[in-house]
Structure formats: structure tokens, C-alpha cells
Amino acid sequence: MFAYIVRRLLYAIPILIGVNLLTFTLFFVVNSPDDMAASQLGDKYVTPEAIENWKQKNGYDKPLFLNPDVAGLARLTDTIFFDKSVRLFAFDFGRSESGRDITTDVASRMWPSLAVALPTFLVGIGVNICVALMVVMFHGTRLDRGAVFLFVALMSISYLFYIIGGQFLVAKTWRLVPISGFHAEGQVWKFLILPVLVGVVAGIGAGARWYRTLFLEEANQDYVRTARAKGCSELTILFRHILPNALIPILTGVVVLIPSLFMGSLLIESFFGIPGLGSYMLDAINSQDFAIVRSMVFIGSILYILGLLLTDISYTWADPRVRLS
Amino acid sequence: MKPVVLWSDALIYLLVIALAFFFYRLRKDPQTRERWAEVFSSRLGMVAFTVIAAYIMVALLDSLHFRRALENPEGVAVEEVFYDNKVTSVFDLLTGGMGERFERTYSAPFALISFEKENLKDAAGKDIRDYPPLRHAGQHLADPSQRGADVLGKTFTALFWGLLLSALLIGPQWLLLRRSRYPWHASWLTQGSIICSGVWMVSLSRYYHILGTDLGGTDVLYQSLKGIRTGVLLGTLATLIMLPIAVTLGVMAGYFKGWVDDVVQYLYTTLSSIPGILLIAASVLLFQVYIDLNPDFFAVGMEKADAKFIALCFILGVTSWSTLCRLIRAETLKISQLGYVQAAHAFGVSHTRILARHVLPNVVHIILITFVLEFSALVLAEAVLSYIGVGVDPSMGSWGNMINGARSELSREPAVWWTLTGAFFFMFALVLAANLFSDLVRDAFDPRTSLRRVEA
Numbered sequence: 001m002f003a004y005i006v007r008r009l010l011y012a013i014p015i016l017i018g019v020n021l022l023t024f025t026l027f028f029v030v031n032s033p034d035d036m037a038a039s040q041l042g043d044k045y046v047t048p049e050a051i052e053n054w055k056q057k058n059g060y061d062k063p064l065f066l067n068p069d070v071a072g073l074a075r076l077t078d079t080i081f082f083d084k085s086v087r088l089f090a091f092d093f094g095r096s097e098s099g100r101d102i103t104t105d106v107a108s109r110m111w112p113s114l115a116v117a118l119p120t121f122l123v124g125i126g127v128n129i130c131v132a133l134m135v136v137m138f139h140g141t142r143l144d145r146g147a148v149f150l151f152v153a154l155m156s157i158s159y160l161f162y163i164i165g166g167q168f169l170v171a172k173t174w175r176l177v178p179i180s181g182f183h184a185e186g187q188v189w190k191f192l193i194l195p196v197l198v199g200v201v202a203g204i205g206a207g208a209r210w211y212r213t214l215f216l217e218e219a220n221q222d223y224v225r226t227a228r229a230k231g232c233s234e235l236t237i238l239f240r241h242i243l244p245n246a247l248i249p250i251l252t253g254v255v256v257l258i259p260s261l262f263m264g265s266l267l268i269e270s271f272f273g274i275p276g277l278g279s280y281m282l283d284a285i286n287s288q289d290f291a292i293v294r295s296m297v298f299i300g301s302i303l304y305i306l307g308l309l310l311t312d313i314s315y316t317w318a319d320p321r322v323r324l325s
Numbered sequence: 326m327k328p329v330v331l332w333s334d335a336l337i338y339l340l341v342i343a344l345a346f347f348f349y350r351l352r353k354d355p356q357t358r359e360r361w362a363e364v365f366s367s368r369l370g371m372v373a374f375t376v377i378a379a380y381i382m383v384a385l386l387d388s389l390h391f392r393r394a395l396e397n398p399e400g401v402a403v404e405e406v407f408y409d410n411k412v413t414s415v416f417d418l419l420t421g422g423m424g425e426r427f428e429r430t431y432s433a434p435f436a437l438i439s440f441e442k443e444n445l446k447d448a449a450g451k452d453i454r455d456y457p458p459l460r461h462a463g464q465h466l467a468d469p470s471q472r473g474a475d476v477l478g479k480t481f482t483a484l485f486w487g488l489l490l491s492a493l494l495i496g497p498q499w500l501l502l503r504r505s506r507y508p509w510h511a512s513w514l515t516q517g518s519i520i521c522s523g524v525w526m527v528s529l530s531r532y533y534h535i536l537g538t539d540l541g542g543t544d545v546l547y548q549s550l551k552g553i554r555t556g557v558l559l560g561t562l563a564t565l566i567m568l569p570i571a572v573t574l575g576v577m578a579g580y581f582k583g584w585v586d587d588v589v590q591y592l593y594t595t596l597s598s599i600p601g602i603l604l605i606a607a608s609v610l611l612f613q614v615y616i617d618l619n620p621d622f623f624a625v626g627m628e629k630a631d632a633k634f635i636a637l638c639f640i641l642g643v644t645s646w647s648t649l650c651r652l653i654r655a656e657t658l659k660i661s662q663l664g665y666v667q668a669a670h671a672f673g674v675s676h677t678r679i680l681a682r683h684v685l686p687n688v689v690h691i692i693l694i695t696f697v698l699e700f701s702a703l704v705l706a707e708a709v710l711s712y713i714g715v716g717v718d719p720s721m722g723s724w725g726n727m728i729n730g731a732r733s734e735l736s737r738e739p740a741v742w743w744t745l746t747g748a749f750f751f752m753f754a755l756v757l758a759a760n761l762f763s764d765l766v767r768d769a770f771d772p773r774t775s776l777r778r779v780e781a
Contacts, residue, residue, distance in 0.1 A: 014591065015595050015598055023599075023607070026607055026608065026611060152761055152764065155760060156701070157749075158708045158709070158728070158752060159705070159709065167735070172740075260600075263600065285606045293603060296600070296603055297604070297607070301599055
């Protein structure tokens with residue numbers, strides 16, 4: 001088990017190098033530092049001196065991969081690639097284009113993101129599974145068909161409308177909670193209820209429909225027929241037989257998402273004014289701060305790979321037949 | 326009149342022709358025919374297909390662009406013809422100039438007066454502050470109180486013409502297909518209601534703004550209709566850029582195995598480990614920088630918007646192939662173990678031939694299901710991307726841009742709800758139809774589900 005985890009972590013290294021090379025190509029080769037300086041300085045006709053100044057200030061005045069002017073190992077390390085990409089492996093994200101330290105920003109913004117994303121995730125799974133189980137109980141009836149149609153209809157509504165509609169109804173018309181904002185001390189829950197609610201409701205369509213398919217796939221297995229034949233009640237079949245067996249496909253889809261919860265949700269955070277990583281990314285995109293985007297891409301990839309690893313480990317826990325080697 | 330062919334116009338027409346050809350070829354295969362028959366033998370499938378077809382029709386009409394010839398100013402006689410800088414489409418003509426009737430700012434649906442007060446002079450010449458009348462709404466009414474009766478009357482006239490037009494269009498279909506075993510009546514009913522509401526919209530928009538106007542005074546209904554082309558084009562173009570990459574790599578990985586498989590797996594794991602939205606945003610921003618630094622590259626503003634749009638489709642396609650690739654790889658792995666592929670090997674059939682004759686036809690169902698599913702996902706994604714600011718150009722009408730511009734309108738007092746309603750309705754209808762259709766296609770083509778049905 002331990003050896004397996006170590007090997008998987010080693011597999012992650014080439015992938016992270018690939019991610020790094022890809023972002024590096026996107027940011028520095030396709031788009032040269034000169035272009036970036038010109039667009040950051042915001043003027044079409046900037047002087048070459050201004051560009052040089054900007055590049056020097058932000059550390060873009062070195063060669064891309066190989067520095068022929070210095071000797072020894074510094075040939076490789078005194079380059080943009082080393083400075084901007086390799087350092088990410090040591091979690092040294094450097095400074096953003098506006099001069100703030102990215103590492104501290106990320107560390108402090110992670111928690112508000114998690115405060116919204118984790119409840120949304122947990123409540124969402126609970127609600128979706130309950131709804132799906134209820135629908136499965138009525139499988140084959142008109143209620144089932146109606147519910148599936150409703151799920152598809154819910155899926156067809158853009159996420160933006162859920163947020164706008166939720167803010168309009170709950171916060172503006174009924175005045176139950178504040179429209180947006182976030183205060184770390186005191187009544188945080190007041191600001192969290194609506195984003196979590198919107199996130200859960202928006203996920204019901206796709207989620208419940210997916211769980212329903214999983215449950216139905218299990219419901220067609222032989223062991224369910226046997227259970228029915230020996231006289232188990234439908235409720236026992238559902239909770240004692242189908243649910244535990246459907247856990248494996250559920251884990252595949254769900255566990256991989258857990259580490260990414262730290263990243264938060266772009267839309268929810270920006271609409272509700274939550275100072276998390278989601279709105280951090282959005283601000284970075286809007287102000288074209290590529291240093292932040294680069295760091296967030298790196299963090300996102302690490303969390304995704306971590307999610308894949310967790311998925312594999314959770315199999316052994318859910319399904320005794322699976323052994324990792 | 327001078328025709329203008331934008332890149333996206335040419336691509337969408339090419340695409341539709343290619344698709345038509347593809348389906349024509351598929352007809353020959355009895356198994357495929359049977360499965361399509363299953364999709365179309367449900368009423369829901371017919372209705373969903375008709376709605377999607379109507380959307381595609383509008384998108385195609387809206388992709389025939391031209392520039393109007395300007396009339397010579399009076400008293401000046403020149404041989405040369407000058408063309409309008411604005412690009413119009415055939416669809417614009419069909420809407421009867423719905424997009425050319427601007428107001429000053431917001432106005433509610435069917436309103437006669439503006440939404441905001443302005444400084445006006447009353448009959449006596451005194452300055453007052455009141456709601457000014459709209460320029461293009463209810464001009465023919467002598468008295469504002471007649472509005473209700475007028476709308477009702479015009480609705481009946483429109484309904485009459487709509488039914489007449491429907492009868493003309495559906496009549497021949499009825500003669501041809503009345504003995505068909507498919508539920509065509511469901512499709513005809515949908516066609517009829519789409520035609521009637523179309524006629525109603527065009528004829529009433531001459532006298533009123535059916536869905537009101539937005540902040541800039543543009544007709545909301547017109548904007549929603551213009552969003553159709555963007556949505557449909559984005560959904561199809563991006564998917565069709567993705568398909569060849571995903572299919573080629575997936576089939577190769579599953580068939581050749583070994584290092585090819587390793588490389589392809591590495592590629593898609595790397596790509597899917599990057600948060601999708603960041604990758605898309607970064608790529609779009611980089612293209613944006615490129616356009617900003619090379620402004621002389623594009624002659625008309627529309628061409629620039631079009632280049633941005635195609636780049637967006639391209640980026641969406643290139644970043645989203647990993648899921649399909651994974652599915653196709655797994656399926657190919659399974660297929661290449663089967664007896665007939667082994668037999669073909671033993672007979673010395675070449676790799677290309679085995680791939681083309683034995684492997685590809687057996688993964689077509691995955692491609693089909695993904696195509697329809699991905700289409701609706703992309704339409705939804707467009708709205709999110711436009712909200713983030715990396716979507717289609719603001720000059721190009723799209724539902725995402727409408728929502729983005731109207732996101733704070735509900736918090737006004739009184740709320741401006743019509744822009745969001747317009748975007749919501751048109752987007753919802755398309756995505757719902759596509760989702761329902763994809764469900765039916767999956768039920769018919771997915772071997773797992775059809776197997777289960779045989780057992781039952």
C-alpha cells in the first residue's frame with residue numbers, strides 16, 4: 001500500500017512537468033514577455049525603454065531556457081523557465097504582477113473557499129442520493145419518468161440563472177439573508193447559507209440523475225433478485241443491498257473532487273463576494289495577472305492528481321476485493 | 326448588395342453539408358437505421374429534434390451575411406456603388422428590421438413609455454420630469470388605453486397568417502408522410518407552434534417591443550434571436566474540432582497499445598489535470614493580447630469578432646477532448662481483443678484497413694452520444710465564459726453577453742427582468758431539447774442500455 005502510494009506520487013512528477021511546460025509555452029513562448037509588457041503597460045505605443053523597465057522589475061529580462069552569459073549551473077537556473085516555472089515545485093509562487101506575495105494570498109484565501117465548497121459538496125451529495133433513492137423506489141411509474149424529465153430540465157438551466165434567481169428571491173424579495181459579502185468573525189453562517197443553497201439546488205438535476213442511473217444499474221443485478229425472492233422488503237433491498245454496492249461508482253466520481261474543493265467556485269464566489277480562491281482567479285483573469293494564473297494552474301493540477309490518488313485508496317476501503325499493488 | 330462570407334459562415338455551411346452526407350451514408354447500415362428509428366419513434370424525440378432543427382435553421386439563415394448598397398446622396402450621381410459598413414444577414418431581413426428600432430434606454434415589454442424619467446417640455450412649454458413616449462412603440466395608437474385591444478387584435482391576425490403559413494409548409498409533409506410509422510404529428514404540432522409564434526413575433530414587433538429594450542435601447546427579443554447563431558455555432562464548431570483529435574488519439578492508443586498508449590494517456594492526464602476554466606481563460610487572454618497588438622490584421626470590426634469567435638471554438642475544442650479520448654481508448658481496447666479483429670490480423674489485413682473497417686464503425690455510437698451531450702454543455706459554458714470576460718466578443722450578440730450585461734438589473738427598483746427572461750427562455754429551450762435528444766440517442770445507441778432492454 002505504502003509502496004503503491006509512493007509510486008503514484010512519483011508518477012505525478014512527469015505530469016506536473018508536463019503541466020508546467022504547457023503553461024510555460026502558453027505564457028512565454030506563444031506570448032513573448034515583450035507582448036506581455038506592452039499589454040500590461042496598457043499602451044499600444046509604449047517605448048522600448050518602458051518595456052525593458054517593466055521586464056526588469058518583474059524579472060522577465062532573462063533568456064527563456066539557457067543563459068549563455070553565466071557559468072556553471074547558473075546557465076540553467078538564471079533563466080525565466082527556472083525562475084517562473086521550476087520554482088513552483090518548491091511551492092514558491094513568487095509575486096503577482098501587482099507585487100503581492102502569491103503564497104500568502106493563497107494561504108489566506110483558501111479557507112473562505114473551503115467554507116463554501118465543503119458544505120455545498122456534503123449537503124449536495126446527501127440531497128442528491130436521497131432524491132435519487134426516492135425516485136428509484138418508484139422506478140417504472142409515471143412519477144419516475146416525470147422526475148427524470150424534471151432532472152433534465154434542471155440540468156438545462158445555466159448556473160448563472162440559479163445564482164441570479166437565488167439572490168433575487170431569497171435575498172432581495174424575502175430579505176432572509178444578505179445578498180453578498182463575507183465576515184470572518186461572528187455570523188459567518190448568514191453569509192454562507194445562500195451560496196450553499198444555490199450550489200446544492202443547481203447540482204440536483206445532474207447529480208440526482210447520475211445517482212439514479214447508478215442505482216438502477218445495481219437494481220438489475222442478480223443479487224437484488226435473490227434478495228427480493230427471499231422476501232426482503234424494498235426498503236431493506238434499497239439500503240442494505242443497492243446502496244453499499246453503488247458506493248464504488250459513486251466514489252469514483254466524488255472522491256476525485258475533494259481536494260479541488262480548496263479551489264472554490266469561480267461563479268459563486270464572485271457573485272456572493274466571498275474572498276476565496278475562486279474570486280482570486282477571476283480577478284487575476286480580469287486584470288490579466290499571468291503570474292497568479294500560472295500558480296493557480298499548478299495548484300489545481302496538484303489537487304487533481306491528489307484526487308486521483310485518493311480515489312484509488314478509497315476503493316480498497318469500499319471494496320475489499322480491490323488490492324493496490 | 327455585396328455578399329460577405331465570414332470564416333464562421335463558411336465553416337458552418339461546410340459542416341452542415343458534411344453532417345448531411347455522413348447521415349446519408351449511415352442510412353445504408355441496417356443496424357444504425359434501426360437505432361435511429363427507435364429515437365424517432367418517440368414523440369419526445371420528434372419534438373426535441375424539431376426544436377433543434379428550428380434553431381439550426383435560424384443559425385444558418387443568420388449566417389448568410391451581406392452589406393447593403395448605400396443610395397447615392399441626392400443630387401450626386403456617381404458610377405461607383407458604396408456599401409454599408411454594417412453587415413446584415415438574411416435573418417435580419419426576415420425579422421423585418423426588428424434590430425433597427427432603437428430606443429433611448431430601458432423599456433418594459435409592450436410598454437409605450439420609457440422606463441426612466443427624463444426632462445421634457447409639456448404642451449405649455451414648461452419643463453417637467455416625466456416618462457417620455459417610446460419612438461417605436463404604439464405610434465399608431467390614438468390613445469394609450471387602446472393598447473390591450475390592439476395587441477389582442479394583432480395577435481389574432483398574426484395567428485391567422487401563422488396558421489396559413491403552417492398549413493402551406495406542413496401540408497406537403499402530411500401528404501408524403503401520413504402513412505409513416507413515426508409520430509410525425511408531434512413534429513408538425515411543434516413546427517406549427519414555432520411558425521405561429523415566429524409570425525406573431527415579427528408582426529407585433531413592428532408596433533411594440535415584445536420583450537422590451539435593454540440599457541442601450543436595443544430590442545431584447547432581437548438580441549435573444551441573434552444569440553441563437555452564436556450558441557449553435559459554438560456548440561457544433563467546438564465539438565467538431567474536438568472529435569478528430571479525440572478519435573484519432575483514442576483509437577490509436579487502444580489499438581497499438583505500448584508506447585503510443587503511454588504517450589496518449591500521459592497527454593490526456595496532463596491536460597485534464599489543469600483546471601479547464603483557467604486553461605481556456607489563459608488561452609483566450611493570450612489570443613486577445615495577440616489581437617490587441619496586431620490591430621491591422623482585420624478590416625472590419627465584425628471580422629475581428631469573428632476571428633475571436635473561431636479562436637474560442639478552437640480553444641474549447643482543443644481543451645476538451647480528454648473525456649471522449651478516454652472513452653474511445655477503453656472501447657478500442659475491448660474491440661481489438663475480439664475474434665474478428667484477431668482474424669483480420671491473421672489474414673494479414675493492414676492496420677489502416679482494420680481500423681477503418683472494424684474498429685471505427687464500432688465506436689461511432691460513443692462519438693454520436695458525446696456530440697449531442699457536448700453540444701448542450703458548450704451552449705451553457707458560453708454563458709459562463711462570457712460572464713468571466715473570456716467569451717465571445719461583446720459586439721457579437723450572445724446569451725452570455727446578455728446575462729453578463731443584465732446581471733445587476735434584478736437588484737434595481739423596480740426590477741428589470743425582461744433581458745434575463747429573454748436570454749433564459751431561448752437558451753433553456755435549446756439546451757433542454759439537446760439534452761432530451763441526447764438521452765434518447767444514448768438509450769438507442771448505448772449497447773449496455775439496449776442489452777438491458779432485451780433482457781427485460
